[in-house]
Each structure stands twice: as C-alpha cells, then as structure tokens.
Amino acid sequence: MGDRRIAVEVQRVSKVFPGVRALSDVSCDFRSGEVHALLGENGAGKSTLIKIIAGVYQPSSGTVSIRGTPVTQFTPYMARTAGVATVFQELSLAPDLTVEQNIFLGAEPTRLAALGWIDGLSQRRRAMQVLETVGADVDPQIRLSALGAAQQQLVEIAKAIWTDPAVLILDEPTDKLFGEEQLRLFDLIRRLRERGIAIIYISHKLEEIHQIADRVTILRDGTLVDTTSVGEVTIDDMIRKMAGRKLGDLFPKISADPGPEVLRLEKISSAGFLEDVSLTLHRGEVLGVMGLVGAGRTLLAKTITGVVRPTGGRILVHNRPARIDSPGAAVSMGFGFLPEDRRTQGLIVMLPVRENIVLASLSRWLINHRQLNDMSRRYFERLEIKAPSIHVPVSTLSGGNQQKVVLARWLCSKAKVFIFDEPTQGIDVATKVEIYNLINELTAQGAGIIMISSDMREILGMSDRIVVMRKGRVVSEYRRDDATPERILADALAGNSDSSSGFGRDNQEVRTNNVG
Amino acid sequence: MSVERETQKPARASGRWRRGLTWETFGVPLAVLAVCLLFGLLAPQFFQLQNIANIGRQTAALALVAWGMTMIIINAGIDLSPGAVVALVSVIAATVLKEFGPAAGVLAGVTVGLGCGLLNGVLISKLRMPPFIATLGVMSAARGAALTYTGGVPVFGLRSDWFAWLGAGSVLGLPVIVVVALLGFALTYSILRFTKLGVYTYAIGGNETAARWAGIPVDRYKILIYSYAGLLTGIAGVLLAARVNSGQPLLGTSMELQAIAAVCIGGTSLFGGRGSLAGTFFGVLLTGVLNNGLNLLGVSSFIQQIVIGATILIAVLLSLWRQR
Numbered sequence: 001m002g003d004r005r006i007a008v009e010v011q012r013v014s015k016v017f018p019g020v021r022a023l024s025d026v027s028c029d030f031r032s033g034e035v036h037a038l039l040g041e042n043g044a045g046k047s048t049l050i051k052i053i054a055g056v057y058q059p060s061s062g063t064v065s066i067r068g069t070p071v072t073q074f075t076p077y078m079a080r081t082a083g084v085a086t087v088f089q090e091l092s093l094a095p096d097l098t099v100e101q102n103i104f105l106g107a108e109p110t111r112l113a114a115l116g117w118i119d120g121l122s123q124r125r126r127a128m129q130v131l132e133t134v135g136a137d138v139d140p141q142i143r144l145s146a147l148g149a150a151q152q153q154l155v156e157i158a159k160a161i162w163t164d165p166a167v168l169i170l171d172e173p174t175d176k177l178f179g180e181e182q183l184r185l186f187d188l189i190r191r192l193r194e195r196g197i198a199i200i201y202i203s204h205k206l207e208e209i210h211q212i213a214d215r216v217t218i219l220r221d222g223t224l225v226d227t228t229s230v231g232e233v234t235i236d237d238m239i240r241k242m243a244g245r246k247l248g249d250l251f252p253k254i255s256a257d258p259g260p261e262v263l264r265l266e267k268i269s270s271a272g273f274l275e276d277v278s279l280t281l282h283r284g285e286v287l288g289v290m291g292l293v294g295a296g297r298t299l300l301a302k303t304i305t306g307v308v309r310p311t312g313g314r315i316l317v318h319n320r321p322a323r324i325d326s327p328g329a330a331v332s333m334g335f336g337f338l339p340e341d342r343r344t345q346g347l348i349v350m351l352p353v354r355e356n357i358v359l360a361s362l363s364r365w366l367i368n369h370r371q372l373n374d375m376s377r378r379y380f381e382r383l384e385i386k387a388p389s390i391h392v393p394v395s396t397l398s399g400g401n402q403q404k405v406v407l408a409r410w411l412c413s414k415a416k417v418f419i420f421d422e423p424t425q426g427i428d429v430a431t432k433v434e435i436y437n438l439i440n441e442l443t444a445q446g447a448g449i450i451m452i453s454s455d456m457r458e459i460l461g462m463s464d465r466i467v468v469m470r471k472g473r474v475v476s477e478y479r480r481d482d483a484t485p486e487r488i489l490a491d492a493l494a495g496n497s498d499s500s501s502g503f504g505r506d507n508q509e510v511r512t513n514n515v516g
Numbered sequence: 517m518s519v520e521r522e523t524q525k526p527a528r529a530s531g532r533w534r535r536g537l538t539w540e541t542f543g544v545p546l547a548v549l550a551v552c553l554l555f556g557l558l559a560p561q562f563f564q565l566q567n568i569a570n571i572g573r574q575t576a577a578l579a580l581v582a583w584g585m586t587m588i589i590i591n592a593g594i595d596l597s598p599g600a601v602v603a604l605v606s607v608i609a610a611t612v613l614k615e616f617g618p619a620a621g622v623l624a625g626v627t628v629g630l631g632c633g634l635l636n637g638v639l640i641s642k643l644r645m646p647p648f649i650a651t652l653g654v655m656s657a658a659r660g661a662a663l664t665y666t667g668g669v670p671v672f673g674l675r676s677d678w679f680a681w682l683g684a685g686s687v688l689g690l691p692v693i694v695v696v697a698l699l700g701f702a703l704t705y706s707i708l709r710f711t712k713l714g715v716y717t718y719a720i721g722g723n724e725t726a727a728r729w730a731g732i733p734v735d736r737y738k739i740l741i742y743s744y745a746g747l748l749t750g751i752a753g754v755l756l757a758a759r760v761n762s763g764q765p766l767l768g769t770s771m772e773l774q775a776i777a778a779v780c781i782g783g784t785s786l787f788g789g790r791g792s793l794a795g796t797f798f799g800v801l802l803t804g805v806l807n808n809g810l811n812l813l814g815v816s817s818f819i820q821q822i823v824i825g826a827t828i829l830i831a832v833l834l835s836l837w838r839q840r
C-alpha cells in the first residue's frame with residue numbers, strides 16, 4: 001500500500017479559533033484506494049481537519065495538497081473542483097426536491113446554459129447511472145422525503161461521487177443505519193475503494209473500524225497521536241490512544257439495593273400504539289428498556305413525562321395515583337427527562353450554560369443572580385462540564401458536555417426519577433464512562449432510572465432489570481443476571497421474521513452492530 | 517460529532533445575551549450620538565430643551581409599544597396588532613371619559629389594551645395559531661372596531677384637565693408621557709432580567725420544545741407575555757389619546773411596524789431567544805431623533821421614510837456582518 005498514490009497530503013496543519021487551538025501541527029496523508037479511519041473523541045479535531053480538507057476552513061498554518069497540488073484557496077467550491085467530496089453527518093439534501101434534482105443540485109446539466117434550461121433527459125440518465133453505482137434502487141424522480149434514512153444516505157453519496165472525486169469524506173456514515181443497511185454501505189465503500197478513491201472515514205463505532213478501514217489515524221486534543229495500519233491495533237489500543245490513558249471497565253456498574261417502589265405503570269395505553277404497558281421502578285434501580293426503533297420506547301418516555309397523555313391505564317408515583325398531564329406536572333413530581341435529541345428537545349443552545357442548568361429549578365418569581373450562579377456552578381463543577389464559564393452559550397460546547405448540561409438541570413431540580421432516552425448517543429467514550437459513573441452515583445443516592453437505549457452493551461452493562469418492548473407492548477422482563485443479548489434480541493424481534501429484509505424500514509431495525 | 521463543529525464557532529453569540537463590549541451595546545448608541553451631533557450642527561434649535569422634550573413626547577408611545585414588542589420578539593413571536601389597538605383604546609378611553617370621567621376612561625382604555633393582548637396570547641398558545649396570522653386578524657378587527665364604534669369620526673370634547681395633563685403636562689421637568697415610558701422601560705427591563713418570566717421568555721423563544729420538556733408551562737407564559745405587551749399598548753393608546761386630547765380611530769397607523777423596526781435596529785433576533793431591551797431603547801431613540809431632526813431640517817416626511825428604511829437595513833446588515 002505504501003506505493004499507492006497520495007490523494008490528500010496534510011502537512012503541519014494548525015488551526016486556531018479565537019480562544020481555541022483546534023489543531024496543532026498535524027501531518028498525515030490519505031492514499032488512493034484506501035479506507036482511512038479518522039478517530040478521536042469529541043473536540044479532538046477530526047471535524048476541523050476534514051473541514052480544512054473540504055475547504056470550509058482555512059488552516060492557520062501548514063499546507064494541504066490534493067492530488068499533489070497545494071491548495072491555495074480554501075473554499076468548498078475549490079475543494080470540490082480539486083476532487084474532494086464530502087458526506088457530512090447531517091444530510092444536506094432538500095427533502096422536497098426529487099432524487100435527481102438533489103444529486104445535481106447546483107450543477108444541473110443544462111441546455112442553453114445562459115437561460116438555465118435544465119436538460120431533464122440527460123439529468124435523468126446520469127442520475128440513474130450514478131444511483132446504480134451506489135447500489136440504490138431508487139426512482140430518480142421520486143421526492144427525497146419519500147425515502148428512508150438509508151436510501152437518503154445513498155443519494156447523498158451519489159451526489160458526492162458523480163464528479164469522480166479523488167477523496168470521499170464520510171462523517172459518521174453509519175449513525176442512522178442498522179444491520180443490513182450498514183453491511184450494504186460497507187460493500188459500497190469497498191467498491192468505491194476499488195475504483196481508487198481515497199475514503200476518509202469518521203466514526204464513533206470502533207467495532208466498525210476493523211471491518212472497513214485499512215489505516216487508522218487517531219487525533220487527541222488537536223494533535224496527531226499516530227497513524228497505523230488497522231491490523232496493528234486492537235479496539236482497546238484505539239480507545240487508549242483516543243483517551244490518552246488506560247480506561248477501566250467501560251461499564252462500571254455498581255448495583256445499589258433497590259428500595260421501595262417509586263413509579264408504577266398499570267396497563268398504560270397511548271394513542272393506539274402503546275398497549276397495556278405495565279412496569280415498576282424502585283429506588284436505587286436502573287431499569288433498562290430495550291426494543292427495536294419504533295417499538296414505542298420513546299413514546300413510553302413521553303407518556304411518563306407528560307409530553308403525551310395516555311389514553312388508558314394509570315400511573316402511580318410513590319404508590320399514589322398521579323395525574324401527569326404536562327411535563328410541568330412531571331417535573332414537579334421530581335421527574336427528570338434526558339430526551340433522545342438533546343439539541344432540539346433538551347437544550348436552548350443559544351442561552352448560556354447557567355440558564356440551561358437552572359431552567360427547571362426556578363421556584364420563585366424573582367431571580368437572584370448570585371444564587372443562580374452558585375446553584376449552576378455547583379453542578380457545572382460536579383459534572384466537570386468543560387466550558388470556559390457558566391456564561392457561554394451551550395452551542396459552543398461539545399456533544400458530551402451538552403448532554404452533561406441537561407443532566408445538570410435535573411440534578412439541580414433534585415429529580416428523583418430519571419428517564420434517560422439514549423443517554424450516550426453520539427458521545428465520546430470518556431464522557432460515556434463519566435455518565436455511567438453518574439448513574440451509579442444517582443442510584444446510590446436513591447434515584448430510580450429508566451434507561452432507554454439502542455446500545456445493547458449499554459443496556460446489559462448498566463441495568464439492574466431489563467424490559468423488552470415490541471410493537472408497543474412489554475414482552476419480557478429480565479433480571480440483570482439472566483439477561484443475554486441473544487434472549488433480548490430474540491424477544492425484541494419475535495414475530496418480525498420479515499425483519500431480516502427490512503432494509504430502509506425504520507420500524508424494524510435494531511443496532512445489531514452493538515451486540516457484541 | 518455534529519456538536520464538535522459548534523465548539524469551533526467563536527463564542528461571540530454570547531455577547532448579545534450577556535452584557536459585553538459588542539456592537540449592540542455601543543453601535544446603536546454611537547449612531548444616536550453621531551446623528552444628534554450632525555443635527556446639532558445643521559439645526560441650532562435641535563439641542564434646545566424644548567426640542568429635546570419634543571423628541572420625548574413624539575416617541576414615548578412608540579417606546580411603550582416597543583418594550584412589549586421586544587419581549588414578544590425574544591419569545592420568537594411577532595405582534596402586528598398594537599397600532600390598531602392603540603386606535604381602539606383611544607376611542608374607547610375618550611367615550612368612556614366623556615361619560616364617566618377621566619379615571620374610568622383611562623381604566624377602560626388600558627383594559628381594552630390588556631384584553632387585546634390576552635386575546636393574542638390565547639389565539640397563539642391555546643389555539644396554536646401562528647403569531648403573524650393571529651395578530652394580523654386582531655389588528656384588522658381592532659381597527660375595524662375603532663372605526664365602527666365611532667362611525668369613522670374622531671371623538672372630541674374631552675373636558676378634563678387631568679387627562680390633558682397626561683398628554684401635555686410634566687413632572688420634575690419631564691413630560692408625563694416620557695416618565696411613563698421610562699417607568700415602562702424599568703419595569704420591562706426588570707421583568708426580563710430579574711424574574712422567572714424573563715428567563716422563560718428567552719428560553720421559550722430559543723427552543724419551545726426544550727422549554728416545554730423542561731417543565732415550563734409554555735402556554736401560560738406566552739399568554740402572560742402577550743397580555744403584558746397588550747397592557748403597554750393600552751397605556752400607549754391612552755397617552756396618545758391624551759396627547760391629541762381626543763379619540764382617533766386612525767391613530768397609530770403603522771406603529772407596529774415602527775416598533776418592530778426599533779426592536780430590529782436594537783439587535784434583537786427575529787428568530788427569538790436573543791435580544792435586549794437596552795438595544796430597543798436606542799432603536800427607539802434613533803428613529804425618534806431621525807424623525808425630529810429631519811423635520812427640523814425641513815425634509816419631507818416622504819423622504820424621512822426612506823431614511824428610516826435605510827437605517828433599518830444598515831443596522832441589520834451591520835449585525836449580520838458581525839456574525840460572520
């Protein structure tokens with residue numbers, strides 16, 4: 001591989017933002033026909049590096065060469081012309097345009113170019129070609145919004161590769177993919193590799209790296225740790241290099257003695273989807289809720305926290321029937337909710353950390369600023385939130401630290417019953433462990449926690465009891481010691497025998513990649 | 517990962533919310549100062565006490581409306597109704613005053629303003645109407661009500677010295693209506709900075725879903741915000757009626773747009789979650805000074821509109837550049 005052509009060469013690149021040194025003196029290269037994984041925790045500088053390669057940022061010093069030619073002008077357009085194609089994590093497609101319009105957006109084949117008359121036939125023909133290349137069996141004239149997440153991603157890749165790029169950057173491409181979709185994406189990546197494209201692959205899922213990558217580059221705190229061939233490193237090595245220290249057990253579970261019951265659901269039904277869901281939660285206990293996406297787990301969380309009103313059944317809090325008809329009611333009963341999507345449901349990102357922390361704890365009409373500072377600073381320090389101060393907007397924090405801010409809010413409000421919906425999704429390993437430690441701390445202090453997760457290892461690693469949901473019902477319950485991934489998966493999938501072919505069908509997916 | 521990118525954005529946005537050395541804190545005040553100096557040079561009477569009091573009188577009512585508008589816009593809403601509500605308030609205050617005396621007239625006017633704000637709030641929160649549409653409807657209805665109620669004819673003949681004093685008198689050397697507008701500023705500033713309502717105004721405007729999920733009774737607070745703005749509009753209507761010493765069904769035309777303009781010039785984001793009342797203060801002041809100075813220079817009111825329009829565009833442009 002050593003003699004392969006170098007597609008992108010990064011030489012001693014640094015990038016300084018006001019107050020932050022995002023990259024310092026990073027050198028590496030990406031070669032034609034390799035899949036090159038780029039690893040690092042949140043804030044390690046991965047995104048900054050790919051944005052420099054993609055022309056979004058200009059480096060403060062150092063050079064970048066594409067196909068041997070040094071880049072002089074850093075604009076996305078120039079990068080694209082030079083042969084860099086990027087598929088960012090958030091898809092950048094227009095939902096109301098057709099597939100072919102999306103693929104050629106901004107570069108439509110035209111007839112009578114001055115008039116901007118789009119050559120529909122040519123566009124269609126070329127769209128079909130490139131869709132075939134990526135293995136998407138999609139009508140180019142269908143609206144993008146009609147497609148599932150997996151197919152939308154293929155369209156995004158089609159959009160990136162039709163120009164025949166030298167480099168393809170994939171940022172967390174498997175984030176929204178499951179099971180077979182993921183395998184198909186890997187096949188596609190391998191085919192693109194054979195065509196001589198250099199693929200820069202960013203992922204948090206370390207299990208994937210050995211399956212797909214040829215070489216690995218690890219960044220930490222904006223500096224290069226090293227670049228190695230993938231055969232030479234184990235997952236543990238990678239974690240160690242990313243974290244800069246040896247990590248203990250990834251799931252430092254400490255079981256507390258469960259106390260009295262704090263929450264009981266009796267035959268809760270909701271909006272014709274949840275059916276007769278019954279479960280209990282005790283003090284000092286973590287109740288894991290497992291199920292496929294679409295099994296009703298999030299709806300369950302919303303019902304418990306009053307976002308959605310149940311249509312039947314009753315909820316008992318501390319053995320007393322409770323009317324939870326709004327999130328406000330749930331909060332006043334001592335509930336805390338960590339929503340699945342912290343940016344849209346959990347945080348007010350333009351407001352400072354302080355306001356986000358105290359948001360659920362303002363009991364008095366008048367505000368004492370000193371008191372709010374003290375209050376929020378206490379949890380800011382306790383959770384070791386990494387930010388310059390409690391007065392910076394939450395939008396400037398990394399994902400893991402944003403999640404900590406939401407947690408801090410509920411610690412601040414003295415919540416006793418927590419509902420965590422995918423608490424560690426998209427969060428780096430070190431912060432994950434911190435959150436698990438915090439879960440231990442909370443249960444030791446008598447909190448009850450319902451933890452919804454798609455990550456099987458997390459469910460098995462951190463729960464005292466596990467309930468499995470399927471199609472809006474609770475189908476089984478396990479004690480920690482009895483649970484195995486196979487049994488849980490079998491329960492979650494039972495009756496879904498067609499799920500093995502469920503490509504692109506959102507309600508039949510499980511993150512099998514996390515099973516072990 | 518997605519958020520990692522955010523970390524790299526310089527933390528400038530914070531300055532808009534916190535007090536700091538930003539364009540919003542100094543840019544607009546500097547512009548006000550510059551415009552004042554310019555007018556002072558061109559028109560010697562500009563800096564006369566009489567004229568300064570005039571500027572205050574001319575902008576006080578607009579200022580009151582703009583305070584409420586600031587809260588509404590920070591809350592990610594908009595209110596098109598205040599101009600029309602001011603007219604309705606003025607005619608009702610005037611007729612009630614003729615019948616039952618000045619105190620009743622003032623009370624009736626303020627109540628009408630509060631009621632219209634309450635209506636806006638209920639339409640927007642409970643009935644889930646977009647603020648633009650809801651307040652557009654209330655605007656049209658209120659203007660229509662004012663015209664119907666008076667048959668399109670102004671209500672004259674208010675024989676109350678006290679009411680006239682509200683419009684033309686002064687306390688401690690300051691025009692009464694200016695004093696009221698400043699009190700309104702102090703109250704609104706305190707609400708935004710020192711009360712739960714203030715924090716929630718920013719929170720709901722920044723991300724309504726997250727605010728709801730944090731346990732904030734969003735509907736209740738929205739109603740409160742629109743009602744408070746309605747109350748200020750009611751006071752503005754009464755003061756304007758006192759100034760012209762009559763009830764005018766055509767009062768306050770396009771006042772809502774002037775208020776929105778002042779809020780924008782003051783740097784409050786129309787997308788909600790960000791903004792400051794101090795900014796609005798100088799926004800109001802800038803429009804007031806421009807109007808007055810151009811009047812003094814004998815510039816036609818038609819051209820004045822062009823100048824105000826250009827000011828809005830420049831202010832917004834500068835604030836956009838700053839964010840680059």
